Amino acid sequence: MNTIIFGDGNLGRAIAAALRETGTEPRILGRPATNGRHVPDALGSVDMVFDASRGDAVLTNVESALAAGCRRFVIGTTGWDADRPAVDGVLREAGASAVVAANLSVGAALFLRIVERAAALYGAVDGFEPYIVEWHRRNKRDRPSGTARELARLIVAGEGTADDAARAGTADDAARAGTADGATRAGELEIAVVRAGSSPGMHLVGFDAPGETIELRLTARDRSAYAAGALAAAAWLSAASRSAGCHPFDAVIDEMTQRTLAATA
Ligand SMILES: NC(=O)c1ccc[n+]([C@@H]2O[C@H](COP(=O)([O-])OP(=O)(O)OC[C@H]3O[C@@H](n4cnc5c(N)ncnc54)[C@H](OP(=O)(O)O)[C@@H]3O)[C@@H](O)[C@H]2O)c1
Numbered sequence: 001m002n003t004i005i006f007g008d009g010n011l012g013r014a015i016a017a018a019l020r021e022t023g024t025e026p027r028i029l030g031r032p033a034t035n036g037r038h039v040p041d042a043l044g045s046v047d048m049v050f051d052a053s054r055g056d057a058v059l060t061n062v063e064s065a066l067a068a069g070c071r072r073f074v075i076g077t078t079g080w081d082a083d084r085p086a087v088d089g090v091l092r093e094a095g096a097s098a099v100v101a102a103n104l105s106v107g108a109a110l111f112l113r114i115v116e117r118a119a120a121l122y123g124a125v126d127g128f129e130p131y132i133v134e135w136h137r138r139n140k141r142d143r144p145s146g147t148a149r150e151l152a153r154l155i156v157a158g159e160g161t162a163d164d165a166a167r168a169g170t171a172d173d174a175a176r177a178g179t180a181d182g183a184t185r186a187g188e189l190e191i192a193v194v195r196a197g198s199s200p201g202m203h204l205v206g207f208d209a210p211g212e213t214i215e216l217r218l219t220a221r222d223r224s225a226y227a228a229g230a231l232a233a234a235a236w237l238s239a240a241s242r243s244a245g246c247h248p249f250d251a252v253i254d255e256m257t258q259r260t261l262a263a264t265a
Helices: 010-021 055-067 081-094 106-123 146-159 164-176 224-239 249-264
Strands: 003-006 027-029 048-051 072-075 097-100 129-136 190-195 202-209 212-219 245-248
Touching: 003 010, 003 055, 010 027, 010 224, 048 055, 048 224, 055 072, 055 081, 072 224, 081 097, 081 245, 097 224, 097 249, 106 146, 106 202, 106 212, 106 224, 106 249, 129 146, 146 190, 146 202, 224 249, 245 249
Parallel strands: 003 027, 003 048, 048 072, 072 097, 097 245, 129 190
Antiparallel strands: 129 202, 202 212
């Protein structure tokens, strides 16, 4: 099997290490030397592509791999939302499928589901105020993280308060989180962002009432969880014929949990 990883950084190397443990030796390619585009003929006949490069490279990487015959993609790269319709279009045109995930960790996917359920429960009773704290390495570019934004969206939706619009706004305004002066405004969802050291990712969701606090915490110790999720997505693509276009990581998680729950029922 000819497996290519686009992106020779932290994530690409973690995926390569996980693949080697399963006996697959991938080719790992960094930024192409010419025109920012990988030459399809030089890729050979490609069975599976993992993209762990840069947002502005995803569309051309997918086009090159399609021209090299690849029909299965796992795209973990972030920051290419504007190109999403174009990527979906070229995949569909070629009859190819991709799993696309801003967070490939299975634990994170389950954490989002747990938080969604918790927000509905705490939102159904009076007196609990939610908050989010996230901590990543010093040089992470986005603030708050994509996962923190998704957590905020789920909490706001789950609570179903009349202040939805104001609180959803705080997820987008949260670039100033952790630096704004003064008290949190009534109805706002507090998101505190820490950018220090080398943490690969910590997200904490709390629900605080006058006499008690509940905290749910997801801690990534290294990038192996993202790599394991990337391999699970590849296995999902290989296990059956999937429809053409982009699929969310949730589809992989759905199948994984349903299979396990059915086996233990
Ligand atoms: N989905 C997830 O769970 C998850 C987890 C971690 C990270 N990520 C995302 O995955 C991406 C990579 O993360 P990272 O931490 O590995 O970043 P990184 O350490 O900066 O590595 C990215 C590498 O890709 C190279 N590159 C640029 N253009 C390329 C191209 N056309 N083809 C192949 N490689 C190319 C870069 O080279 P240059 O330095 O020359 O540009 C760089 O060496 C980011 O978008 C990040 O946000 C996603």
